[in-house]
Amino acid sequence: MDLERTVLALIENDARLSTKTLATMLGVDEAEIKALIEKMEKAKVILGYNTVINWERMGDDGVTAMIDVKVAPEREVGFNSVAEKIYRFPEVKCVYLMSGTYDLSVVVTGESMKDIAWFVSHKLSTLNNVQSTVTHFILKRYKQDGFIFEEPEEDKRLVVSP
Amino acid sequence: MSSMNKYISNVVKTIPPSGIRKFFDLVAQTEGVISLGVGEPDFVTPWHIREAACYSLERGYTMYTSNQGLLELREEIAAYEKRRIGIEYSPEKEVLITVGVSEAVDLALRTLLEPGDEVLVPEPCFVSYAPVGVLTYGKAVPVQTYDEDQYRLKADVLAKCITPRSKVLILAYPSNPTGGIMGQEDLEALLDIIIKNDLIVISDEIYSELTYYGKHVSIASLPGMRDRTIMMNGLSKAFAMTGWRIGYACGNQDIIAAMTKIHQYTIMCAPIMGQKAALEALRHGETEMRRMVDNYNFRRKLILSGLQDIGMDCFEPRGAFYCFPSIRVSGMSSEDFCAGLLEEEKVAVVPGNAFGENGEGYIRCCYAASVNNIEEAVAKMGNFIKRHNKIPIANIG
Numbered sequence: 001m002d003l004e005r006t007v008l009a010l011i012e013n014d015a016r017l018s019t020k021t022l023a024t025m026l027g028v029d030e031a032e033i034k035a036l037i038e039k040m041e042k043a044k045v046i047l048g049y050n051t052v053i054n055w056e057r058m059g060d061d062g063v064t065a066m067i068d069v070k071v072a073p074e075r076e077v078g079f080n081s082v083a084e085k086i087y088r089f090p091e092v093k094c095v096y097l098m099s100g101t102y103d104l105s106v107v108v109t110g111e112s113m114k115d116i117a118w119f120v121s122h123k124l125s126t127l128n129n130v131q132s133t134v135t136h137f138i139l140k141r142y143k144q145d146g147f148i149f150e151e152p153e154e155d156k157r158l159v160v161s162p
Numbered sequence: 163m164s165s166m167n168k169y170i171s172n173v174v175k176t177i178p179p180s181g182i183r184k185f186f187d188l189v190a191q192t193e194g195v196i197s198l199g200v201g202e203p204d205f206v207t208p209w210h211i212r213e214a215a216c217y218s219l220e221r222g223y224t225m226y227t228s229n230q231g232l233l234e235l236r237e238e239i240a241a242y243e244k245r246r247i248g249i250e251y252s253p254e255k256e257v258l259i260t261v262g263v264s265e266a267v268d269l270a271l272r273t274l275l276e277p278g279d280e281v282l283v284p285e286p287c288f289v290s291y292a293p294v295g296v297l298t299y300g301k302a303v304p305v306q307t308y309d310e311d312q313y314r315l316k317a318d319v320l321a322k323c324i325t326p327r328s329k330v331l332i333l334a335y336p337s338n339p340t341g342g343i344m345g346q347e348d349l350e351a352l353l354d355i356i357i358k359n360d361l362i363v364i365s366d367e368i369y370s371e372l373t374y375y376g377k378h379v380s381i382a383s384l385p386g387m388r389d390r391t392i393m394m395n396g397l398s399k400a401f402a403m404t405g406w407r408i409g410y411a412c413g414n415q416d417i418i419a420a421m422t423k424i425h426q427y428t429i430m431c432a433p434i435m436g437q438k439a440a441l442e443a444l445r446h447g448e449t450e451m452r453r454m455v456d457n458y459n460f461r462r463k464l465i466l467s468g469l470q471d472i473g474m475d476c477f478e479p480r481g482a483f484y485c486f487p488s489i490r491v492s493g494m495s496s497e498d499f500c501a502g503l504l505e506e507e508k509v510a511v512v513p514g515n516a517f518g519e520n521g522e523g524y525i526r527c528c529y530a531a532s533v534n535n536i537e538e539a540v541a542k543m544g545n546f547i548k549r550h551n552k553i554p555i556a557n558i559g
């Protein structure tokens with residue numbers, strides 16, 4: 001068993017597993033788990049710990065858009081410098097370089113469609129090298145980061161069985 | 163309405179209702195229970211298997227199959243068993259697909275027993291062997307296995323239970339409820355008695371993929387045992403497919419043919435949807451199955467360490483997804499302990515005596531439960547024990 005990969009896979013699914021629980025589950029010392037996680041954090045293998053939240057259940061109606069961006073790559077740096085300019089905006093949650101008909105895929109959140117429209121017209125399209133954008137608004141989230149939003153799967157087993 | 167009991171046959175009257183059933187009724191009346199009382203995986207059948215079954219329904223596979231089951235599936239089972247235990251079974255003559263291992267046990271006992279023949283049943287064990295033995299007019303003879311032997315069946319204990327009527331020995335390892343396993347040497351130690359007394363072995367290997375130490379060894383793979391063993395396995399536990407009701411028996415062709423005769427009149431065939439799903443599981447389910455097994459192993463260690471922390475003695479289970487701690491510290495009977503734990507802490511576990519008389523003084527905890535539920539349930543058991551502790555323990559965590 002590759003301990004590092006096993007720990008990473010376990011906390012990828014549940015970041016709240018304590019180092020004590022992890023140590024017990026894997027049959028190693030807690031100190032070893034702590035050291036391992038620290039090492040992974042230092043090496044930037046672990047970048048951070050998020051919580052998957054269904055804001056809609058809180059009555060919030062923020063919006064998220066996925067924007068396809070066509071970019072003219074630059075000599076030497078390719079797409080990196082323009083990607084960097086885009087991901088610095090805090091409202092940008094993800095930036096991916098894509099194969100296919102466009103180059104960058106950008107996920108942006110805002111409080112309203114107006115917010116996002118403003119971001120696209122004022123910030124994104126005006127960047128040098130950005131040739132065109134296509135904005136898709138997310139209408140409904142079914143599943144995100146492994147979690148089903150509408151009907152989390154419940155335990156349907158009988159409470160006692162042979 | 164007048165009682166119709168007089169119409170019920172004496173054999174049926176003599177078998178006791180399952181101890182688990184009784185406890186189930188109690189738990190069902192309580193709300194907000196954390197249950198470690200289940201006997202099945204906490205995973206839902208992997209999606210690719212469910213999807214394959216849906217597809218087979220869409221394409222109209224809704225009919226009977228041959229009595230023995232789809233040949234395609236028997237071939238896949240033969241290949242799987244070759245990989246798993248190294249034995250070649252002929253898909254045409256030596257494999258019978260059944261409605262779970264449950265049906266296979268029933269068929270085998272009905273096939274083998276004459277009235278008065280004895281079935282040796284190592285206890286504590288899964289609830290159905292002894293009653294089925296009785297229903298088939300045999301006599302179930304409990305053979306004790308012990309905590310201090312890690313619940314392995316010992317030759318000297320077995321030898322003492324042999325009579326001229328002994329005919330069948332049931333071996334079900336990894337064990338429900340104890341989690342005990344039998345390694346190659348443990349099995350070899352039994353061969354003399356088995357062969358000398360001309361016993362047939364029913365080997366229920368339904369938990370074999372859930373073996374956490376070494377590789378599972380089937381008694382059928384030992385010298386002289388292939389034809390003497392009816393090897394049973396199923397998809398319920400390893401592939402998280404309890405509700406599909408697919409199991410199978412492999413063995414000598416004469417025995418399989420005789421079992422098929424009963425099966426064809428009483429069951430006809432196992433459901434085709436289940437068979438189609440099983441086909442997908444055996445062809446493409448290995449990765450998911452291993453992932454589930456790894457996950458049980460993590461939680462096995464978690465619960466074991468938790469039980470130790472609260473001062474409960476528990477031998478280390480090496481298979482299945484149960485542990486079987488002693489409740490000696492409480493000074494209570496298994497049933498009182500379980501009823502009390504349910505009432506005071508809303509945690510459900512199963513009284514050990516449901517699995518045989520010598521399960522008294524123990525409880526079965528299933529760790530096919532979420533990490534949170536395991537931790538919470540163990541903590542609550544700890545509170546319960548502190549409150550009822552009759553025997554001072556040095557260090558309760």
Ligand SMILES: Cc1ncc(COP(=O)(O)O)c(C=O)c1O
Pocket residue numbers: 162201261262263264265288334337338366368396397398404407408409
């Ligand atoms: C040891 C043992 N054998 C057989 C069974 C029944 O399995 P199946 O679902 O294949 O009928 C169980 C179920 O709990 C079991 O624990």
